[in-house]
Amino acid sequence: MRGDARFTVWCAACDWNVDPQEPEAEEGFPARARRAAAHRHGARLAADMASGGEPRARRDAAAVLAHVCAVLVHSVTLLVTVLGVRWIVSGWGGMPMVGGLLLLALAWSLRPRFGRPPQDGPVLHRADAPELFALVDDVAAVVGTRGVDTVVVDAGINAGVTTYGPRRRRLLTLGLPLWEVLTPAQRIALLGHELGHFGNGDVRHGALIGSAHRSLATWAYYLAPTRDPGPVQFVVGAVCLVPWLLVQGAILALDRLTSRATQRAEYLADRLAGRVASTEAAVQLMDRLLISGSAATVLRREVSRQARGGRGGRDADDRARGLWDRLAADMASVPESEYERLRRVGVRRGHSVDSTHPPTHLRRACLLATANTAPAVVVGADRARRIGAELADARLRVAREILRDGFPG
Template sequence: MGITADETVQVCPQCGSDIRGDARFTVWCAACDWNVDPQKPEAEHGLPARTRQAAAHRYGARLAADMASGGELRARRDVAAVLACVCAVLVHGLTLLVTALGIRWIISGWGGVPMAGGLLLLALAWSLRPRLGTLPQDGPVLHRADAPELFALIDDVAEAVGTRGVDTVAVDADINAGVTTYGLRRRRLLTLGLPLWEVLTPAQRIALLGHELGHFSNGDVRHGTLVASAHRSLAAWAYYLAPAHNPSPVQFFVSVVCFVPWLLVRGVMLTLDRLTLRATQRAEYLADRLAGRAASTEAAVQLMDRLLISDSAATVLRREVSRQARGSHRTQGADDRAHGLWDRLVTSMDSVPEAEYERLRRVGARRGHSVDATHPPTHLRRACLLAVESVAPTVVVGEDRTRRIGVELADARTLVARQILRDGFPG
């Protein structure tokens, strides 16, 4: 058998096996795992990160086993979730107390020194206030009238996973997707990273929508408004109270005074993190199950595999930006290059060999929770999906509907492609 241009053949220096690989990717040995993970991630520093990882390792496998054995398809409001909500209420109560104290100082000390202190407290309370979120301002934002076919698909997927659709869709340049709420009326926002959307098949796109919308139906405590805003308030407190680096004499005195309150805030952050960590991981497993319900188990597993090569997609986009910067686009109009960006990305991702997918699966199994303790490792998520009975898709998208959705996203595709080529890839 001949060797193709991208194929490389060598002997494994560890076990002596013959290795056939693709020169575009890491060359490794499937027999002994030599060079399977040449770029090991740096260990996270700091007590919160280490504590989170330890907790994730401690019960991560048990949670995966529970889900793989057919654990209930809904989030559980256990004692930890209730305590997290109580903790969040206390955090926001402190913000209200600071507000009330600031108002009292202003009223009682009008025109004097206490008034200045009251204004300072009100400014502090304003920075600690719960954020209700706003619409993104740096990319295309679609409403139902802009993309009726896309929103109809989202509604179909939402019905399949037991929730309602979204009010707005934001399109950006990230290789990611997510859901959140915004405004006083808590409208729902779906953010679609176009580089991810473009490289997925129609079935995988349904799985992606099912996973993200599943977070609305499974009651993820950590991402609820109450707890998420408490996290942000605590982060602000920690920033204000943190000891100064290379302090002046005055800063040193302030750091000494604030040291104990800073430790207390860090302790509350650790507590809230521990209380919500298990629920967050469970929510991810449940969202995966709901993705399988909407798109089929096979499509949900394929989506996870596609997410494994997000770094490769980022490399392709950075290469396109580099070519643009070097002037290699001069023989091609800027609009033509922007239109062709997605086709080149899809072609590159479709050429990723199965050996690279397998290597990344093994890397995930080795690293476990060390990269992201809030999300279960991909190999455990895949195992949970494959351990239960495979399900057929509830939502199916035909070629005509896929084409109509593509037409609705055409302007956004061009805008995001131009943004990437002009400003660089943000990932």
């Protein structure tokens, strides 16, 4: 067996030591039920997607029922609000008023939340990074949606989209440790995938179902039985047991109704990434995501070196400026054997770790089953430099934060 000392030594012939540190799966009945449902229809959905079926997310019976379930959840919140107001009005100055105030406080915690404008990390608007936003708009046009209103740059090895505010403004989060190790084509594939969640009608990205999930989670937190309860807590837990079981049932029902649609949305987002940046670039992006653990190790090593050096001032700034180049060089040197090992790990683990996303090996197989398409958006060297210049301040700020405070991942 030949191996790189930086990575796990394993046997490609018999898979010895291919997955030496299998993670512990999330315990609890809801988590097990989610994994079972994901496994049950995961392979069938992958086969449907690989054959070219389901070109867009569709409003099937499950999606309609999921929206009905979400409306019922919010109706309960509205009912609690109405009861609270009625008790306050009818019992003004007496004990019913106290109960009404408690009900209003409960309803306030259960209310649908629209999210807040980003506060942490470098926040970019169109005037701050016109070239970056123009690239996002170009990708969005191919995907069939509109661009974003705000871009947040952070230290995560990830990227994501969400909405915030009553006007549902769109937010794109770019993790620099991921962005900096990607090629221009892979970056376009990343943007295509994330914007694809807006373009393909991902139900869990919608305000109605997403806020219903949060309301149910809040109910579950309030009603959950207490461990090692005293006499009073035991009585309260007994009273709350049936409502808690009903909430757990509602959570499982909503998960089951949206599970297939959520996984289908990932496949569709992958397909859109391939359309925007080429199938080859989309597959390469998946491989890059496989080695996110290696990127985290490199960043922790950089933090350790900075702590041992104990230097500040210009030396610290020089180290922060070179952080992304050193990270990119390390990631470029990852051998193909490590990529192959991680692919096999994904096959072994399947849905055991993440039941909300299809396993990477199935997503990769679906992409490879499609014809390689030419990129619809291409970033030339000049444009890439201009985008890099727009991100220069954010790159330095995030690098300083990582070296000073440690890598958060």
